[in-house]
Amino acid sequence: MQNDPHDIDPALLRSWMVKYICGVLGLDIATFSTSDRFDVYGLDSVEAVIMAGVMEEEFQVIVDPHQFFDTPNVDAFVAAFTARDAE
Amino acid sequence: MDGQFDSIVHVVSRHASRKSAHDAIIFLARGETETERVSYGALEARIARHAGRLARFAGQAVVIATPPGGDFASVFLGALRAGAVAVPVPLPDTEKNRSRFASVLGDARPAAVVTAQDWVARVAAVAGSATILTPGDLDGPASALPAVDPAQPAFVQYTSGSTRTPRGIVVTHGNLMANQRMIRTAFGTGPGIVGVNWLPHFHDMGLIGTVLHPLYLGGTAVLMPPSAFIQKPARWLRAIERYRADTAGGPCFGFELCTRTISDEQARSLDLSSLKVAFCGAEPIRAQALDAFAERFAPARFSPSAFLPCYGLAEATLIVSAAEPGRGIRRKRLPALGSGAARDHVSCGRPVEGGALALRHSNGGAGEICVGGPHLAAGHWDGTRRTAVPFADIFAESGTIYLPTGDIGALVDGELYVVDRLGDFLILYGAKIHAADVEATARDEAAEIRAACAFAADDGAREQLVVLCEVDRRALAAAAALAPRLARRIAEAHGVVPQVHFAAHGALPRTSSGKIQRAAGRTKFLSGELGLHKVETTAANPVSHAE
Structure with missing residues (x-):
């Protein structure tokens, strides 16, 4: 039942993350920067890990929460997560 | 053996x-x-x-x-x-x-x-x-x-x-x-x-x-x-x-x-x-x-x-x-x-x-x-x-x-109630004020306030009661409007008009178990590391919020 991360459309994942983060933190989607570090706009590590859980449900994939610490912004995460050479 | x-x-x-x-x-x-x-x-x-x-x-x-x-x-x-x-x-x-x-x-x-x-x-x-x-x-x-x-x-x-x-x-x-x-x-x-x-x-x-x-x-x-x-x-x-x-x-x-x-x-x-x-x-x-x-x-x-x-x-x-x-x-x-x-x-x-x-x-x-x-x-x-x-x-x-x-506790019928952390009395205008009390008043007054940190700070002229309030980032822009009400309520409850500042939730220093560290918060505030700045000031109750 699990999908492969590299089958996910990066644009879809990016827009889902932006919507999720803006919803949780009350940020304006129009001015949200996907290249800012998560902690710059207040997404702390606990909230990032919760997001990983919701993302698993949404996309039917396995998300290692540590990936958010290794690639701590939306652009970098999406690129690494959906990369062809990803595990 | x-x-x-x-x-x-x-x-x-x-x-x-x-x-x-x-x-x-x-x-x-x-x-x-x-x-x-x-x-x-x-x-x-x-x-x-x-x-x-x-x-x-x-x-x-x-x-x-x-x-x-x-x-x-x-x-x-x-x-x-x-x-x-x-x-x-x-x-x-x-x-x-x-x-x-x-x-x-x-x-x-x-x-x-x-x-x-x-x-x-x-x-x-x-x-x-x-x-x-x-x-x-x-x-x-x-x-x-x-x-x-x-x-x-x-x-x-x-x-x-x-x-x-x-x-x-x-x-x-x-x-x-x-x-x-x-x-x-x-x-x-x-x-x-x-x-x-x-x-x-x-x-x-x-x-x-x-x-x-x-x-x-x-x-x-x-x-x-x-x-x-x-x-x-x-x-x-x-x-x-x-x-x-x-x-x-x-x-x-x-x-x-x-x-x-x-x-x-x-x-x-x-x-x-x-x-x-x-x-x-x-x-x-x-x-x-x-x-x-x-x-x-x-x-x-x-x-x-x-x-x-x-x-x-x-x-x-x-x-x-x-x-x-x-x-x-x-x-x-x-x-x-x-x-x-x-x-x-x-x-x-x-x-x-x-x-x-x-x-x-x-x-x-x-x-x-x-x-x-x-x-x-x-x-x-x-x-x-x-x-x-x-x-x-x-x-x-x-x-x-x-x-x-x-930690401060009370023993009632032999049982321990933990009520506060120490190091946090303020003596202002000769009156002893407990930081935990001021923080509780702030939180009780406005549901938007997720955490608060109160301490005394000398602004060069006199000791002031400073209250740093954490609110959700989405509430930050509107938080300044809360300041006069909070200042009034704290003054009513504790007899001192405070300086109220706002920061995004998570900005205050905490221990590994999540307790607000008042002394560290005070140090950061005084050194300007919290990134607070004043947007509005009145003689009675200066307020600020974070960018």
């Missing part, structure tokens, strides 16, 4: 000889599927082999930076069996943990660091001259059980102190065994214990309460990483159901996270009826949070009488006081420390059997909680001399050595 001290490694070894096939540790790497199951027989064999390899580090610090699971338990106990001083630390996986890791290594001065294969390169970058080993390297000839002196350091807990000045607390073999007995008596646990927990394995509550306590009793520790729980809190509750756990718990925040993320419908599909002890400690206990959990999980047959609030700290190994098992939460409205209205507090029960607890400067009311007894740790680790240096502020009274904890 008769009269020989029975250390934790002796106890585990005895369980292995009596019930070799019994499950000691079950690990769920992602909180769902079982990834590891270790019997007492297998655990004992691994401990003995690790101890054989670690014997050359006897008397020296051995840092253990491994992910949670069976390897951590066997390496930790192997180090103890080898006579080394184990120093469990989090993996250097985030920026914060990397700087923490480096500063702990600098203070502990370990002879060796044990880490998982995947982490060797990253650990080597900061490990200095310490030998780096993986659990796979520790497969030596089995070592015999040693004679252990109860005064000998067993491990060092780096759970207090800032990153800049880490302080390792030395827990002796005697401390550990005394506190294990205390937990057993206080929680009413026994050899049939099945604990299902997610707490960090390098932190006092996770290590002593959830990894070692079931092993001490000969029961089963079912463990998952904290991230697996936080990612999907339902995993914890499903594992409780699956393994028919009788003991599980954590800080209040864990129960809150379950209530926040698990729907009524999901709750109805769970069965939590096996849970007899739902311990709650390590941070202030909010009765409303536990009430909400009990209400949500009543259809899952969770019994609120299972709640067992407790109080403890690493300096006392772990546990200091605990509510009676099977009673649930008892709350009491206690007068505020200084000005301000009475508030409800949750009882943390009676001091554990064999422990001593006293209140200092209490004048019959609340006072600083001071702890003594066989679980009082030996002191701070001196990495250079490889020994414990007694805590600087211990004092003797009636033949007992006590350590002041910095």
Whole structure:
């Protein structure tokens, strides 16, 4: 039942993350920067890990929460997560 | 041998000889599927082999930076069996943990660091001259059980102190065994214990309460990483159901996270009826949070009488006081420390059997909680001399050595209520004001305020009461409008017009257990590091908010 991360459309994942983060933190989607570090706009590590859980449900994939610490912004995460050479 | 001290490694070894096939540790790497199951027989064999390899580090610090699971338990106990001083630390996986890791290594001065294969390169970058080993390297000839002196350091807990000045607390073999007995008596646990927990394995509550306590009793520790729980809190509750756990718990925040993320419908599909002890400690206990959990999980047959609030700290190994098992939460409205209205507090029960607890400067009311007894740790680790240096502020009274904890408590009918942290009186205009009271007034006045930090600051002309309020980022822009109301209310309640500032939730410095650090908050504020700036000022109540 699990999908492969590299089958996910990066644009879809990016827009889902932006919507999720803006919803949780009350940020304006129009001015949200996907290249800012998560902690710059207040997404702390606990909230990032919760997001990983919701993302698993949404996309039917396995998300290692540590990936958010290794690639701590939306652009970098999406690129690494959906990369062809990803595990 | 008769009269020989029975250390934790002796106890585990005895369980292995009596019930070799019994499950000691079950690990769920992602909180769902079982990834590891270790019997007492297998655990004992691994401990003995690790101890054989670690014997050359006897008397020296051995840092253990491994992910949670069976390897951590066997390496930790192997180090103890080898006579080394184990120093469990989090993996250097985030920026914060990397700087923490480096500063702990600098203070502990370990002879060796044990880490998982995947982490060797990253650990080597900061490990200095310490030998780096993986659990796979520790497969030596089995070592015999040693004679252990109860005064000998067993491990060092780096759970207090800032990153800049880490302080390792030395827990002796005697401390550990005394506190294990205390937990057993206080929680009413026994050899049939099945604990299902997610707490960090390098932190006092996770290590002593959830990894070692079931092993001490000969029961089963079912463990998952904290991230697996936080990612999907339902995993914890499903594992409780699956393994028919009788003991599980954590800080209040864990129960809150379950209530926040698990729907009524999901709750109805769970069965939590096996849970007899739902311990709650390590941070202030909010009765409303536990009430909400009990209400949500009543259809899952969770019994609120299972709640067992407790109080403890690493300096006392772990546990200091605990509510009676099977009673649930008892709350009491206690007068505020200084000005301000009475508030409800949750009882943390009676001091554990064999422990001593006293209140200092209490004048019959609340006072600083001071702890003594066989679980009082030996002191701070001196990495250079490889020994414990007694805590600087211990004092003797009636033949007992006590350590002041910095927490303020009240004893009502023999039960402890923790009401505040110390260091936080303000003397303004000749009046004594308790920071906790001002903070409570701020939070009560506006639901938007998630946390507050009050202190006195000298603006060059006079001492002022400063109140830093955390609000959700989305509420930040509108928060300035709250300031006049807050200032008015605080002035009404405490007689001083404050300066009110706003910052995004999470901006204030906290301890590792989530308590706001007032002194650090004050320092950051005064040095301008919080990034606050004034947007609006009136003579009576200047206010500001963060960008």
